[in-house]
Amino acid sequence: MHSRCRTALGRLETRLIGCTLWKSYKATEPQGDRRYTGRHWWGDTSGEVVEPLIGQQAEKTAQRLGLRPFGPDETGTAVVVIDPNLDDLAPNEAAAYLAETITWHLWPKMISVGNKPPAMRFSVACDGLEHPVPDPRETRPLNMFVSAYEAMTGSAGIDLECRRPRRHLGRLGLVKRIMPPLEPTRASRMLDIENLVHHVCLMRPAELVVTYRPGPKPPSENQGYAGVFRADVSMDDIYAKAEPPTHDAWNPQSLERPESTYVQTTFSRINEALDSLLSLGGVARPGASNVALGAASSMFSGLVGGAWGIGGATAYTKPGSTFRRASRSEELEEDTVPSALAPPVPKAALGKEQPSAGDAVDSGDFDTDRQSSDGLPKHSETDMPRRRPRVQYVGDPYYDDHDDASVLVQEFRLPVPGPQRVRIDLAVTLPGSSGRETDPPIGASMPVLLGWQDGDGLVHSSEACVVEGGEAVWRALVRPAPDTMTEIGIKVEAVRAS
Known part of the structure; x- marks a missing residue:
């Protein structure tokens, strides 16, 4: 050296x-x-x-x-x-x-x-x-530790204290995110970090990483957290003496009291903060009531084994079908196709088994529901058939990174040509039930549309977006609500050319 x-x-x-x-x-x-x-x-x-x-x-x-x-x-x-x-x-x-x-x-x-x-x-x-x-700011999951460091140095930082003997130990920053599974590397495996990050980075005032201390695993495989603890300057000598020659751990058993108490209390305070972050060990307050379904889902979804996720996309209607206009003055027709875990029951009006989103388009499918008084189909020379806009989901929803955040992505295309307006329909559902919430739950967040991404990667942030139908694949980018199952529905309207 x-x-x-x-x-x-x-x-x-x-x-x-x-x-x-x-x-x-x-x-x-x-x-x-x-x-x-x-x-x-x-x-x-x-x-x-x-x-x-x-x-x-x-x-x-x-x-x-x-x-x-x-x-x-x-x-x-x-x-x-x-x-x-x-x-x-x-x-x-x-x-x-x-x-x-x-x-x-x-x-x-x-x-x-x-x-x-x-x-x-x-x-x-x-x-x-x-x-x-x-670059740690651009590398998963180190970008989470950078965010935790900024939380630690900012107003969101937590001061850790030892009560007996009384001593200020240092500051802790924590962040929790919904995130796709990690791809472990040789370097991360050497630190025992595989496909899930649930660790607190320990450092002394010199800000060299001592170790990544694992904490309890979150209830969902699509959720992770990262923390950073930096020892107070006045405690530096004590933490230094707790390190082995390789400087990769803090061993309280190598110290005498009260120094060993300080290090052990540090771990206890970190564990308490992690329990609070993950909502572990909480108790109901007397008289508590009127808890919305989404808030209950946030608290109890971790108890349902394997229930976290966004499931497969299901289309309940056949893309590319056609229909007759009920009126020439009618400007648009709407179709809503949900995609999520625990999807709602198909509309009874469809009246038949529905194909999946990937089924072939039947260009000869016409709407003949309009009947004459004698029960036979009614046709008019001025009633020209027009293909009704449809949403065709492309694959299952999945998690991806977007602007330093994990988002839920649903790819889709609009197989019918012509300008069409798309909107999002978002809700949270309770695992194992058909419960569905579209209003913000008490004490819980709701999923939010971040934008519509076209094939060139450009994100359109408007709530409604006009898309030209065709074979191009679009992506709906959604920030999901933590600890819930997110239900995504995409609405499409035909836009009359001016």
Whole structure:
């Protein structure tokens, strides 16, 4: 490790130390067998502890080792690993892994806070080829930890206190989101983060990641949370003593009282905040009543195993069917097709088994419900058949990322040509019942339409959007309500050309 830093006196100082972190072993010595930790150090051995070489001695040794010297006013650290064990990774794969690992462990140093630029810059190269270091604000799920950090430093932060002995421990920030499952990577697996994030990032005032401490799993596989705890400056020495040589944990059992109490209480306070975040361990207040269905769904949906989700899209009408106008003055006709878990029963007026959204269009399907007085179909030369607008869902609803948020997406097309106006019909449902709410529940949020996305990726944020029918696939982007099942219906109207 080759480093250049500025001392407390303002002078630049170069440092160099070598180390090996390997497995412990037992060596036979004249006085008997002796166990070694497997950690070896190279540097200044003049004292009882191996210290870094400093100044000109460090610069000369670094030059002999072939390390690039620092510029006159340059600071930083270079870490050189000699003959590494890459676990069968190719060098370029190892470089990509290092770039991602840097972000997982050092993201607090990579983000700008207020008007301040990032504290550090990082780069990874292999054989002259740069490997980009991921941006934590644009990388899932690290973007959640960034949001939790901003909550921690802002008004939403929670002060954690130890009551006996009384001591301010630090601040905690938490965020909870609906999110699609994660794709685990080699770097995230090393931190025991797989397809769900339910962790609190622990750090000391220096804002280097110590570890990601797992908390209770949320009741839904499509929900996650992230937290950031930063120790108070006055507590830094205590948390530092709780760390092992690898600096990747806080072990209260390695401390004496009351220091061990502070660290253990930190974990207890974090757990209490997580219980509140997930609505665990709550009790009903005496006399509570008049709770709306959506609020009850929010509280109890986690008790229904496997019920979270948005299910499959179902179309109850045949796309592309036709009908006769009842009047020339009629400007538009409306069709509503729901898509969600626990969908409503098809309209009885349809009177027949309905095909799925993917069924072929029957261009010869005409509406002949209009009858003459003798019971025979009534036709008029001026009554020209026109295809009725229909919604055709494309696949099941799914979760996706949009503008640093997870959204529920329903793809659809309007197979009938011509301009048509689409609107959204959103509701929440209770798992295992036909209960449906379209009014905001007490104490719970409702799903919200974020916009209509066309095939070019442009999002139209208006509540109603005029779409030209055809084979183009559109996407309805919905922010779902947490802890509920979201029901999506898309309404379509034919727009008369002016």
